[in-house]
Amino acid sequence: MTAIIKHRLFWPASALVVLITVNMLANASFARITVRDGHLYGALIDILRQSAPLMLVALGMTLVIATRGIDLSVGAIMAVSGAVALTIIDGSEDPGGFGTIMIAILVALLVSLVLGAWNGFLVSVLGIQPIIATLVLMLAGRGTALLITSGEITTVVSAPFKQIASGYLVILPVAFFIWVAAVVVVGVVERRTALGMLTEAVGINPEASRLAGVRSRGIIWTAYIASGVLAGVAGIIYSSNTMAADANSAGYLIELYAILAVVLGGTSLMGGKFSIAGTVIGVLIVQTLESTILFLGVAPAKSPVFFALVVIFVVLVQSPRVHRWGRSVFGSSRTSSAPDEDAEKKEVAA
Amino acid sequence: MTAVETEKAPRNAVFAGIDTFVNRHASVLPTVAAAVILSVLLVGANIRFDGRFLTPGNISALLLNNAFLMVLAVGMTFVIVTAGIDLSVGSVMGFTGILGASMLSGGVPAIVVIPTMLVAGALIGLLIGVLVQYFNVQPFIASLAGLFLGRGLAYVVSLNSIRVEDPVVLWLQTTRFRLGDWYITPTGIIALVVVAIGALVMQYTRFGRTVYAVGGSESSAELMGLKVARTKVMVYVISGLCGGLAGLLLTAFSGAGYPRYGIGTELDVIATVVIGGTLLAGGRGYVLGSMIGVFVFATITTIISFMGAEQSWTHIIVGGLLLLFIVVQRAIVARTSRTG
Amino acid sequence: MTRNNHPMGQPTPLVEMEHATVRFGTTLALDDVALRLYPGEVHSLMGENGAGKSTLIKALTGALRLDAGTLTIDGTAMRFATPYDAQRHGISAVYQEINLLPNLSVAENIRLGREHRSHGLISPRRMEREAAVVLSELGLSVDPHSPLGSHPVAVQQLVAIARAISTDVRVLVLDEPTSSLDSDEVAELFRVIRDLKERGVAILFISHFLDQVYEISDRITVLRDGALVGEYLPTDLLRIELMQKMLGHDAPELLSRPRPASAAVPAEPYLKGRGVTSSLGICDADVDLAEGEVLGVAGLLGSGRTALARALTGIDALDRGELSIDGRPVRFASPRAAMKHRVAYSSENRRTEGIVGDLSVLDNITLALQAQRGVFRKIPPARQRELAASWAEALRIRPSDLDRPVRTLSGGNQQKVMLARLLALSPRVLVLDEPTRGIDVGAKVEVQNLVADLATNGLSVVFISAELEEVLRVSDRVAVLRDERVVDTLESATLTVDAVLALVASPETTEEGE
Known part of the structure; x- marks a missing residue:
C-alpha cells in the first residue's frame, strides 16, 4: 500500500481520477460517450482530442526540463509552424491536394526543427541559460510569424488539412492518435536506448557527466530539437483546428501550461529524473480542468484563476513544509518515511 | 600571504592591469555596454532621421510612454538579483489597472483606489514570496501562479474595457511640467523616483545588500546572519507593489482599464532588465542598468514607428538584442571566472 | 562511559x-x-x-x-x-x-x-x-x-x-x-x-x-x-x-604499506607525457607511467597537481606537449577520447564533478561505460545490474542496495562508486585526484588498499593527494610539483615526508610565463 502511495505517479493519477469523478457526479453527461457514423463523441473524447497540442508541447518540454533546461519558445514555434503551413497551402493552386499538404507540413516541421536546433545551439554550444536563450525566440518568433502572415489572419480552405485536428481514424480522433504515437515514439526512444538515463545524468550533474564521457552537448541539443519539432506538430494541429494562421493567439501561453503539466506529472523543474507517463497525466489534468471550467459555465477568460488555484494547491501538496505539518497532524503513523528524507537532506547539506 | 597573491604569475603588466580592471568591475561592464548601445541607437537614429529623433519632445515622450515599464523593471531587478524571477508582473499590472478603473467608475474616490491598487499588487507579490520562501516553490512556478491569478482576476473584475474619468488619475498623465521643449508628467516623475529609491535601497541599505547576498549564495547569506527569508519575501512584495503602481501609471496613460493590458509584458520587462546588465543567475545587476534597458527598448519601439515599419519588428529586434547581450555577458562571466 | x-x-x-x-x-x-x-x-x-x-x-x-x-x-x-x-x-x-x-x-x-x-x-x-x-x-x-x-x-x-x-x-x-x-x-x-x-x-x-x-x-x-x-x-x-x-x-594496517614498492622501474613506460602544458596551470611536465605502477603526485595547492591530471586525461586541452600510449602518440580532445584509450580520470570534487546524485548507484556505475557505447547501444538492464553488483561487491560499497540514489551514500562509498564507474571501463590508466578527500579514516585506508590491488593487477595509477603520508604509502614513485612544473620524480621507498616537504616547499620561486 505504502509502495503505491509513494510511487511518484500516485498523486497526479489520483488527482486526475478525482477531477473526472467530480465532473461525472456534477454532470452525468460528462461521461456520456455516443457513437455517430462509427465515431465516438463526448466530453471525454473531446478532452483526448483537444489535448493534442498541449500534449506534444509538454512532451518536448519534459525532455528539455530533464536536461535542466526550459523552452519558453514553444508557443512561438507553434505560431511559426502554423503560419508556414497555412501560408504554403494558401499560396498553392491546389489547397486541398495531398502533395500540397505534405509539402506544407514538411516545410513547417523543417522550420520548427531549425528553430529547435537554434535554441539547442544557444544552450548547449554557447552555454546560455535556457530561460534566456529560449526567451530570444519567444520574443522574436511570434514577430516572425506575424511577418510571415503579413500581420493578418490568413484563412484557408483545405478539407484534408482540416482532418488533422477534426478528423477521425476508425473510431477515435486523428489528433488523439497523433499524440499517442508521439508519446510512444518518445517513450520508446528514451527508455529502449540509453537516451533517457544519459539525459537524466546530464540534467542532474552536467560536469560529472562530461567527465564520465557523456556527450552532453548532443543530448541537450537533441532535447531542444525534439521540443521544436513537437511544437511544430502542435502548431500544425492547432492551425488545422482553426484553419486560420493567427500568429498572435496560436500557442499563446502554451509554454506555461506545458510547464505546469510537466510539473503536475512529477518532473522537477530542477532537471534530472523525468516521467513521460507523468507528463501525459499532467496534460490530461490540465485539459480536464479546462473542460470542467467550461462545463461549470464560467467564462473561459476567467479560467486562469482556477489554474492559479491548482498550481498553488499542487505546489503546497508537494512542499516539504506541508509534509511536515501533515506528519505532525497525523501523528507518528508515517514517521517511518521521515528518517530517510532527513538523512538524504543531511547528506546533501554535508 | 604573498605566496597566495602571486599564485598565478601575471603574463605582463598590461594584461594584468586589464585583468584586474575586468575583475573589479566585471559586474558593471554589461550595464556600461547597455549604455553604449543606447547612445549608439539614439545617435544613429538621429542621423538616420536627419536630426528629428534626438529632440526634447521625442526624448520626453520616451519616458512618458514607458513609465510603467520602468517601474516594473525596478521591481523585477530586485527579484532577479536574488536569482528569482517574477512572471506575474504583466498580469498584476493588468489586474490592478482594471480593478482601479472599476472602482473609480463605481464612484470610489482616488484616495482610496490608489492605495487599494498598490496593496492588491503587493498582496499577489506576498503570495508569490511566501510560496517561494516558505513552501520551497520554484520562483518560476510560484510567479506562474501569480500570472494566472492576476490575469484571471482581471477578467473577474471586468471582461471589457472601463474608461477612467477621475481627475486625479488623469492629472498624473495630462499635467506636463515644461522646461523649454522638455516636459515631464507626474507619471514620469513617479517612475524616476521609483528608480532612484530602488537604486538607493539596493546599494546603500542592508536590505539591498542582502538582496545581492541572497543572489550570491542563499545558504551563505543565512549563515552570515542576514535576514534571508524576509528579504526573499520582500523582493516579491516589492515587485508586486511595482506591478500595482505600474497598473496605476498604465491606467493614467491609457485613460482606461482593460483586462488584456500587460499580456506578455513580463517578457519585455525581463528582457529590459537583462539588457540592462542584470544576470539572471542572480547576484549581479543594477536598478540604473534596468532603467537603461527600458530606454533601449523604448528607443527601438520609437525608431520602428518612425520608420513606419511593422511593430512586430520590435520584438524581433529586442530578441536579437537580448541575444547579443547574453552572449556578451556570457563572455564576460567566462572571462572573470577564468581569471578568478 | x-x-x-x-x-x-x-x-x-x-x-x-x-x-x-x-x-x-x-x-x-x-x-x-x-x-x-x-x-x-x-x-x-x-x-x-x-x-x-x-x-x-x-x-x-x-x-x-x-x-x-x-x-x-x-x-x-x-x-x-x-x-x-x-x-x-x-x-x-x-x-x-x-x-x-x-x-x-x-x-x-x-x-x-x-x-x-x-x-x-x-x-x-x-x-x-x-x-x-x-x-x-x-x-x-x-x-x-x-x-x-x-x-x-x-x-x-x-x-x-x-x-x-x-x-x-x-x-x-x-x-x-x-x-x-x-x-x-x-x-x-x-x-x-x-x-x-x-x-x-x-x-x-x-x-x-x-x-x-x-x-x-x-x-x-x-x-x-x-x-x-x-x-x-x-x-x-x-x-x-x-x-x-x-x-x-x-587498525594495524594504518601503519604498513599496502604492498611492497616495486623494485625496478620497467624500461618502457605505458603512458608517456613530454612537455605537457596547459594554460590552466601546468607547464612542461614530463610524465612516465609504467604498467602496474602507482605514480604519486605531491605538491602544494596551486602547484599544478589537478592541472596535470586534467591535462593527461583530456579534460582540459593541451596547449603544448605530447602524450603517447605504448609508444604510439595520442591526442585527447575530450575525457571521452581519453576513455576510448582507456585512460580515466576521477575528479577531486566528488559532488560537483563526480557523482550524479539523484541517479541510482547502478546508473552511476554504468554511466561511463554506457556513455562510451553511445546512446543507441544500451547495455541490457540485466547486464547492467550484474556489472554494478559485481563492482559493488568487489569494492564493498555500502549499503549494497543498487537502486538507492547515490547521494544518500556516505562520502567514502560515493568515492567507491566513482571508482567502480571508471573500473567498469576496464581502464589501463587511472588518474585519481584526491580520491580520499573528505572521507573517514577507515574508508581512506580501504581506497588506498584498493589502489594498491589495482596496480598489482597491472593497472597504472596516478595518485594525487594533499596528504604526503598517503602519497608515500601508496606510490611506487612520486612526482613532485612546484610552481606548475615537475621538479623531480623519485622512488618513494627512499623518501620520507620531510624529504618531500623540503622539495615541495623549497623557497626559490621561478616566475616566468609564456
Whole structure:
C-alpha cells in the first residue's frame, strides 16, 4: 500500500481520477460517450482530442526540463509552424491536394526543427541559460510569424488539412492518435536506448557527466530539437483546428501550461529524473480542468484563476513544509518515511 | 600571504592591469555596454532621421510612454538579483489597472483606489514570496501562479474595457511640467523616483545588500546572519507593489482599464532588465542598468514607428538584442571566472 | 562511559553541552554527548564521517536544535534559533566549503550584517576601512573593495575567518579550515589561532590532518557513531590510539604499506607525457607511467597537481606537449577520447564533478561505460545490474542496495562508486585526484588498499593527494610539483615526508610565463 502511495505517479493519477469523478457526479453527461457514423463523441473524447497540442508541447518540454533546461519558445514555434503551413497551402493552386499538404507540413516541421536546433545551439554550444536563450525566440518568433502572415489572419480552405485536428481514424480522433504515437515514439526512444538515463545524468550533474564521457552537448541539443519539432506538430494541429494562421493567439501561453503539466506529472523543474507517463497525466489534468471550467459555465477568460488555484494547491501538496505539518497532524503513523528524507537532506547539506 | 597573491604569475603588466580592471568591475561592464548601445541607437537614429529623433519632445515622450515599464523593471531587478524571477508582473499590472478603473467608475474616490491598487499588487507579490520562501516553490512556478491569478482576476473584475474619468488619475498623465521643449508628467516623475529609491535601497541599505547576498549564495547569506527569508519575501512584495503602481501609471496613460493590458509584458520587462546588465543567475545587476534597458527598448519601439515599419519588428529586434547581450555577458562571466 | 577529569582544573567552562541528543527520524545522530569548551583553548573534535561532528557543530552554532540535552554559555542555558542568534552570543563558525558571497566585496563579506548604519544607510567607505583593519590583523593584503570571488580559495578561507573574528567572537568553530591551504598558509592560520587563544577565545577545531590536530590542540574530544568516546589530552594520546578510538577497532594496517614498492622501474613506460602544458596551470611536465605502477603526485595547492591530471586525461586541452600510449602518440580532445584509450580520470570534487546524485548507484556505475557505447547501444538492464553488483561487491560499497540514489551514500562509498564507474571501463590508466578527500579514516585506508590491488593487477595509477603520508604509502614513485612544473620524480621507498616537504616547499620561486 505504502509502495503505491509513494510511487511518484500516485498523486497526479489520483488527482486526475478525482477531477473526472467530480465532473461525472456534477454532470452525468460528462461521461456520456455516443457513437455517430462509427465515431465516438463526448466530453471525454473531446478532452483526448483537444489535448493534442498541449500534449506534444509538454512532451518536448519534459525532455528539455530533464536536461535542466526550459523552452519558453514553444508557443512561438507553434505560431511559426502554423503560419508556414497555412501560408504554403494558401499560396498553392491546389489547397486541398495531398502533395500540397505534405509539402506544407514538411516545410513547417523543417522550420520548427531549425528553430529547435537554434535554441539547442544557444544552450548547449554557447552555454546560455535556457530561460534566456529560449526567451530570444519567444520574443522574436511570434514577430516572425506575424511577418510571415503579413500581420493578418490568413484563412484557408483545405478539407484534408482540416482532418488533422477534426478528423477521425476508425473510431477515435486523428489528433488523439497523433499524440499517442508521439508519446510512444518518445517513450520508446528514451527508455529502449540509453537516451533517457544519459539525459537524466546530464540534467542532474552536467560536469560529472562530461567527465564520465557523456556527450552532453548532443543530448541537450537533441532535447531542444525534439521540443521544436513537437511544437511544430502542435502548431500544425492547432492551425488545422482553426484553419486560420493567427500568429498572435496560436500557442499563446502554451509554454506555461506545458510547464505546469510537466510539473503536475512529477518532473522537477530542477532537471534530472523525468516521467513521460507523468507528463501525459499532467496534460490530461490540465485539459480536464479546462473542460470542467467550461462545463461549470464560467467564462473561459476567467479560467486562469482556477489554474492559479491548482498550481498553488499542487505546489503546497508537494512542499516539504506541508509534509511536515501533515506528519505532525497525523501523528507518528508515517514517521517511518521521515528518517530517510532527513538523512538524504543531511547528506546533501554535508 | 604573498605566496597566495602571486599564485598565478601575471603574463605582463598590461594584461594584468586589464585583468584586474575586468575583475573589479566585471559586474558593471554589461550595464556600461547597455549604455553604449543606447547612445549608439539614439545617435544613429538621429542621423538616420536627419536630426528629428534626438529632440526634447521625442526624448520626453520616451519616458512618458514607458513609465510603467520602468517601474516594473525596478521591481523585477530586485527579484532577479536574488536569482528569482517574477512572471506575474504583466498580469498584476493588468489586474490592478482594471480593478482601479472599476472602482473609480463605481464612484470610489482616488484616495482610496490608489492605495487599494498598490496593496492588491503587493498582496499577489506576498503570495508569490511566501510560496517561494516558505513552501520551497520554484520562483518560476510560484510567479506562474501569480500570472494566472492576476490575469484571471482581471477578467473577474471586468471582461471589457472601463474608461477612467477621475481627475486625479488623469492629472498624473495630462499635467506636463515644461522646461523649454522638455516636459515631464507626474507619471514620469513617479517612475524616476521609483528608480532612484530602488537604486538607493539596493546599494546603500542592508536590505539591498542582502538582496545581492541572497543572489550570491542563499545558504551563505543565512549563515552570515542576514535576514534571508524576509528579504526573499520582500523582493516579491516589492515587485508586486511595482506591478500595482505600474497598473496605476498604465491606467493614467491609457485613460482606461482593460483586462488584456500587460499580456506578455513580463517578457519585455525581463528582457529590459537583462539588457540592462542584470544576470539572471542572480547576484549581479543594477536598478540604473534596468532603467537603461527600458530606454533601449523604448528607443527601438520609437525608431520602428518612425520608420513606419511593422511593430512586430520590435520584438524581433529586442530578441536579437537580448541575444547579443547574453552572449556578451556570457563572455564576460567566462572571462572573470577564468581569471578568478 | 568514563570521562577524563578536566585536566586544567579551570573554574567554569565557557560552553557546556550536556546530554546533547539529536534525532533524524529514528536515527540518533547525536546520542547523549557532552562537550566543554574553556576560554583560551584549542579543542579538537575528532571522529569519522558520520560520527556526529557536523551535527554537534550545527547544534552549537544554532543551525540545528537539540532534541534533548542542554547548551549553556557562561552558565546560562541557551536555545539558538538560527546561526545568527548564536553569532550574537559570540559563537561563529568557519566551514570547509566557504560560506561567503563571491559576488560581494571582501569588505562586505567581513562586515555585512553588523555594519555601521546612519539613517538606515550603509557607508561602503567606512565598511572597507573597518574590514582593512581586520585583514591587516590577519596579515592578509587584499583590497577590501575587490569582489571576493576574484581571490583564490585560500584567501577566501581567511576572509571567512576575518569575518568571524571581526565580531566579539568568544567561540570560533573551524571546520576543516586547512583542507585547501598549503603549509605556509596553515602556519599563518595557526598563528592567527594562537593569537585568538591569547585573547581568550575558545576554538573548536576539526581537521582530518592528524599532524595539525596534534600541533595546535590543547584537548581532543572523540566521537564515534553519534556517541562520545572521550575527552583527552594530546600528550596522553598516541596517534594510533586516537585512530583506534575513532575507528572503534585496532587498525594495524594504518601503519604498513599496502604492498611492497616495486623494485625496478620497467624500461618502457605505458603512458608517456613530454612537455605537457596547459594554460590552466601546468607547464612542461614530463610524465612516465609504467604498467602496474602507482605514480604519486605531491605538491602544494596551486602547484599544478589537478592541472596535470586534467591535462593527461583530456579534460582540459593541451596547449603544448605530447602524450603517447605504448609508444604510439595520442591526442585527447575530450575525457571521452581519453576513455576510448582507456585512460580515466576521477575528479577531486566528488559532488560537483563526480557523482550524479539523484541517479541510482547502478546508473552511476554504468554511466561511463554506457556513455562510451553511445546512446543507441544500451547495455541490457540485466547486464547492467550484474556489472554494478559485481563492482559493488568487489569494492564493498555500502549499503549494497543498487537502486538507492547515490547521494544518500556516505562520502567514502560515493568515492567507491566513482571508482567502480571508471573500473567498469576496464581502464589501463587511472588518474585519481584526491580520491580520499573528505572521507573517514577507515574508508581512506580501504581506497588506498584498493589502489594498491589495482596496480598489482597491472593497472597504472596516478595518485594525487594533499596528504604526503598517503602519497608515500601508496606510490611506487612520486612526482613532485612546484610552481606548475615537475621538479623531480623519485622512488618513494627512499623518501620520507620531510624529504618531500623540503622539495615541495623549497623557497626559490621561478616566475616566468609564456
